[in-house]
Amino acid sequence: MGAGHGGGLAAAYVPGDSPVHRLEPHTKLVAVLAFALVVVATPVHAGWAPLAYAGFLLLLLTVAAVARVRPGRLLRGLVVEVPFVLFAALLPFVSRGPRTDVLGLSLSESGLAAGGSILAKATLSVLAATLLAATTEARGLLRGLERLRLPTVLVQILSFMIRYTDVVGGELRRMQVARESRGFRGRHLGALKVLGPAAGSLFIRSYERGERVHLAMLSRGYTGRLPSGPVAVAGGRAWATALSLPLAAAAVLAGGSLLG
Amino acid sequence: MHVPDGFLDATTSTGTAAVAAAGVALALRGSRHELDERTAPMAGLTAVFVFAVQMMNFPVAFGTSGHLMGGALAAVLVGPWTAVLCLTVVLLVQALVFADGGLTALGTNVTLLGLVAIGVGYGVFRGLRAVLPATRTGLLASAGVGAFLSVPAAALVFVGLFGLGGVADVALGPVTAAMVGVHLLIGLGEAVITVAVLGAVLTVRPDLVRGGRHLLRARELAPRPGLAGATAVDAR
Numbered sequence: 001m002g003a004g005h006g007g008g009l010a011a012a013y014v015p016g017d018s019p020v021h022r023l024e025p026h027t028k029l030v031a032v033l034a035f036a037l038v039v040v041a042t043p044v045h046a047g048w049a050p051l052a053y054a055g056f057l058l059l060l061l062t063v064a065a066v067a068r069v070r071p072g073r074l075l076r077g078l079v080v081e082v083p084f085v086l087f088a089a090l091l092p093f094v095s096r097g098p099r100t101d102v103l104g105l106s107l108s109e110s111g112l113a114a115g116g117s118i119l120a121k122a123t124l125s126v127l128a129a130t131l132l133a134a135t136t137e138a139r140g141l142l143r144g145l146e147r148l149r150l151p152t153v154l155v156q157i158l159s160f161m162i163r164y165t166d167v168v169g170g171e172l173r174r175m176q177v178a179r180e181s182r183g184f185r186g187r188h189l190g191a192l193k194v195l196g197p198a199a200g201s202l203f204i205r206s207y208e209r210g211e212r213v214h215l216a217m218l219s220r221g222y223t224g225r226l227p228s229g230p231v232a233v234a235g236g237r238a239w240a241t242a243l244s245l246p247l248a249a250a251a252v253l254a255g256g257s258l259l260g
Numbered sequence: 261m262h263v264p265d266g267f268l269d270a271t272t273s274t275g276t277a278a279v280a281a282a283g284v285a286l287a288l289r290g291s292r293h294e295l296d297e298r299t300a301p302m303a304g305l306t307a308v309f310v311f312a313v314q315m316m317n318f319p320v321a322f323g324t325s326g327h328l329m330g331g332a333l334a335a336v337l338v339g340p341w342t343a344v345l346c347l348t349v350v351l352l353v354q355a356l357v358f359a360d361g362g363l364t365a366l367g368t369n370v371t372l373l374g375l376v377a378i379g380v381g382y383g384v385f386r387g388l389r390a391v392l393p394a395t396r397t398g399l400l401a402s403a404g405v406g407a408f409l410s411v412p413a414a415a416l417v418f419v420g421l422f423g424l425g426g427v428a429d430v431a432l433g434p435v436t437a438a439m440v441g442v443h444l445l446i447g448l449g450e451a452v453i454t455v456a457v458l459g460a461v462l463t464v465r466p467d468l469v470r471g472g473r474h475l476l477r478a479r480e481l482a483p484r485p486g487l488a489g490a491t492a493v494d495a496r
Contacts, residue, residue: 012357036265036363080360084264121266129359141356157349160304168308196456203309204465210305
């Protein structure tokens with residue numbers, strides 16, 4: 001139960017022409033995944049872990065500066081982790097192990113470390129994914145996933161999702177405007193009597209639209225495969241640029257475990 | 261309610277990713293029987309529907325609002341395999357475009373919200389459907405109970421994973437009680453919404469509810485005596 005994803009799929013993208021924007025999507029996908037893996041692999045209870053997190057954050061902020069993604073956009077990306085901030089804040093109270101007193105509260109030391117590191121790790125990887133979404137269009141992500149050999153059926157489902165999310169979202173908004181202009185206020189459980197059928201008719205409209213799209217595609221010669229453009233090639237330099245982020249992060253991690 | 265990065269250690273994340281990959285591979289095979297060659301467009305639009313419905317916030321209590329997870333609902337509407345594919349794609353988009361749910365935790369999220377929620381929700385639905393009378397009420401009741409149980413089941417598996425590969429040393433007892441308690445409430449909302457949506461679809465286009473095919477009776481075409489003289493246009 002997180003916050004809604006207002007604004008549709010296009011809202012995540014920040015148009016630009018920076019070196020980060022120009023990288024092939026599949027190299028960026030690999031880079032962000034590798035970065036997230038390095039962040040997750042950082043040991044929780046090591047004394048130097050906070051320093052490593054600061055190093056990772058610095059790397060991400062450098063990429064953001066190169067990509068000219070504003071801090072406000074990054075901060076808005078962080079909204080999704082709010083429910084987990086609450087969970088992490090509970091950990092010092094419910095964890096076992098030696099206790100320590102902070103401001104008169106008895107807190108678990110390991111819980112403090114775990115809560116803090118969960119928070120840091122989640123924040124870092126949310127920032128990395130936000131950077132990816134801000135510098136790559138949804139269509140580019142799709143192309144990247146296709147290039148990385150995601151099964152064809154999933155790629156096709158994804159492509160329909162990207163194309164029709166705004167259409168169906170628009171229908172949802174029109175239904176909402178219609179409801180509210182009739183005086184509807186969804187404040188209590190009784191609202192379900194109205195919202196349930198609304199969601200039901202949204203499904204019927206979506207499914208019928210799917211049927212129409214399918215027939216239109218069949219009449220244009222659809223055989224179960226979508227034609228795709230030329231395969232994207234990324235040279236060694238493109239890979240080196242993209243992978244500089246996870247490699248630098250890995251260097252921070254290695255430095256920490258050697259020196260710390 | 262998506263698991264972010266850093267919640268579970270690398271081994272557990274890899275394990276759940278393998279489970280998720282196997283489940284999705286099975287679903288890719290299974291979905292062929294459900295939607296034949298129409299798989300992509302229909303499943304795509306169903307995924308859009310699940311995504312859109314997750315944006316619709318329903319009032320719960322005390323001023324908080326919740327939204328549907330939709331696994332059980334999608335399974336009853338389009339069949340469990342297609343539902344797994346739809347939920348997988350929705351989670352993928354949420355992780356990549358909205359950073360909701362970590363990339364390394366994608367396998368965990370697909371396992372929890374896709375495989376476990378749909379497996380439990382649809383399994384309970386099928387079990388109850390076989391026992392309860394084959395009526396609209398029986399169908400809605402089975403789907404409601406399935407949706408209700410799917411949420412705490414996913415929460416329970418999450419606690420299990422957290423116990424296995426969580427980064428904090430917590431007493432599992434109270435955490436289990438709290439998680440399951442909260443998710444029983446959320447499951448109640450999920451059940452109410454699932455039943456409301458299914459009821460609406462059953463009223464308008466019962467043929468679209470895959471889990472309710474057995475309710476559709478073949479209608480015999482027969483001339484009605486009173487309309488014998490009417491024209492074709494009148495006798496719609």
